[in-house]
Amino acid sequence: MTDGANILEVKGLNKYFGPTHANVDIDFTIKRGEIKGLIGENGSGKSTLISQIAGIYRYDSGSMTLNGEPYAPHSPKDANREKIAMVMQELGVVGTLPAGVNVFLGRTQQFTKAGFVNLKEVYAAAEKIFTQWDLPMPPLHQLAEGMMVETRKMIELARALSIDPDLLLLDEITQSLSMNNRDRLYGLIGKLKGMGRSVLVITHDVDELIEITDTITVLRDGAVVGEADSRRTTADEIKRMMVGRSMSGEYYREDQAPDYREKVMLTVRDMAVPGEIEDVSFELHEGEILGFCGLSDSGIHSVGKAVYGLSRLSSGSVRMEYADKDVKTAEQALATGAAYVPKDRDSEALMIHASVLDNICLPSVEELEGKVMYLAPGKLRALTNEMVEKFSVRTTGVHQTMDALSGGNKQKINLGRWLAKDLKLLILDCPTRGVDVGVKAYIYSLMKEAKKNGIATLLISDELTEVLGMADRLMVMKDGRITKVIRRDENFTEQSVIGAMI
């Protein structure tokens, strides 16, 4: 098989989930050595399509051919045998097993002699994969449960690469990665292309998709609505195909100067968390969006956790000036009117198997409870319906479980439920991770509204354009310390930030 020949051909593919027609007559090809992008709004059927290629779901009608042969995988193992590997959108590691074992989980037979697995060989092989593909090496003997989202994503990536795939499927992986690891991933994709391998990438970052792919397929409402050559198309054209109309207005703030009040809302002094951050000090003002950015090991995500009282400080203090209180625990932070939206939405923020109603109402139970702590169902439903309508959440009803919602809708609930409260301080860690352009724009509009209402926002992000687009001031971190503070009216450019990051 030579470069340019189809490796995978999908014809008339349909997939139903009950009454939902998730994929509608999909026709789609990937050539050998091609980097193909797949894009669409949340709920457009991208993950469903890629999951069928990976053998997670079976298609209801249509056909797939792989290298000219019929292809109908019954399981991811079948797909692996055909040299197709996938890194899933949601986190996919087993926390109770070491990182090294996770790389070969389900395939440890190859290290088995006389019925026993040689763990030394497993760890050595895992190490080899990380080295071979230039991935950041996690502590291979350590359990995966305590690791950062990004590290766990890298373990998943190593697992996919360990089958030496002819076709690699990446489902919204880049939004879990910081800038340096994104660059690594782009390098890896280029390397695979150079080896004549194919990659199918799903991402909501249109500019990124245009930059790293050869061709782009756009899905809307489960069907293919357009194909584009990445060298000839524009971001606006892709967005128009995605939403079916032109996207007007700016995503980010248009003003070029900091715009916040003098009143200090939060004072952080010499904050340190062993092994994560050191000597972190800053002030956050009323109506200010204070951005934090840095490379993967810079400690930006630890700042959010520490300010909200989720990490034990070895030194320093966090003071909520608006409440005149020092805060050491999340309970204290919440009581003062602070909220935290973590990066790992499914594991740390949402009760994924509970209903939309439970998730929306949980932060507001104190406001909702009546006499003798009774929660009237009517009140709960009213708040939930109000939130669902206000934030345009696509759901079949307030009792639908969260795991059935798309990433964008989950994030609308995750963020919206806090904005229903009388907040003073909002800590956002990668708030637009895994959401499409439409939801992204909506989240930015919510942030602007919160800013207008005087809410102080701590915006931690792996996306430089996001913090540059939204922050009044930017804290650049490296190796757990703040290395540079840039105001919006100073040298507020990618170059100056990157210079301080690396």
Add this chain to the structure above:
Amino acid sequence: MLVVAVIVCIFLAFHLISGGTFLQMDNLAIVISHTVYPTFMAWGLCFLFACGYTDMSIGGVVVLGSFATGVLGNMYGYPGAVLGGLAVGLILVFINFLIFAFSGIPSWIAGISLAMIYEAIAVAVKLNPTLKPLIETDMNQNIRLFGSFPWSLILLFIGLFIVYLIYNRTTIGLNIRAIGGNQQVSKALGISLIRTLLFVGLITGILIGVAAFIQESYAGQTTVKTGLTSMYMIFQPLAIVLLAQILQRWINIIIAVPICAFIIYSVFTLLTTMGVPSGTLQEASLCVFLIVFGIIGRFGYKGVVK
């Protein structure tokens, strides 16, 4: 090394508190003989907990397994005793896991129902005029070697070696821990939930069967438990596993189990020598010991596996 040093210090303290009797060979032999049976049960619980399930009926299984060990042992000698315990343990726990895997009923609820059924079977056996005298006859002293020191210790080491390898060094061991850690991911990686659960049933069944054999070898006869009192038999193995989970930071859990069993039975021995009456008061003391140990063990947890 630090863990070993701490454990040695604990035992030296016990020795001092007991007035110099604790570390005497006779006393140690008694403590070790006591620990072998709950150690096998605790290993069984390790497999159960690792895959995210629990089984409240294993006390009832041990009672029936002990009956089979005693009766068949008296009839056919060692082959009867060993196979009797193993067969009952294996069959009943395997049935339990068939129910857990296919019924969808939460395992702890199904386990309680099964415990009642096994207790009822034990009562029925005991009331049967033909079986009653067989059950009430002590197991022949000639075939009770593994209930006494040093044979019980040899059995413990053989068990430790095999269980360690299965839990840590086999694909099925890793798969069991994987489905307990994240069922969705495990399925996506091609690990069969049903097949793995049935393997847990087999492995746990064998361990419970061995526990029944040792229990009968040690005690000679087993009494019928009713009113869910068979569930009480899980308490000490459960305490062992809880303590072993705390020590897991430093020692592999399978190795930690016999160490913890020894520590717990040492505490009981110490309390007895101090004049604390056996029963509720001793077990309450054990709970306090566990809680204090648990609190200390959580300091600085980083998730490193041994």
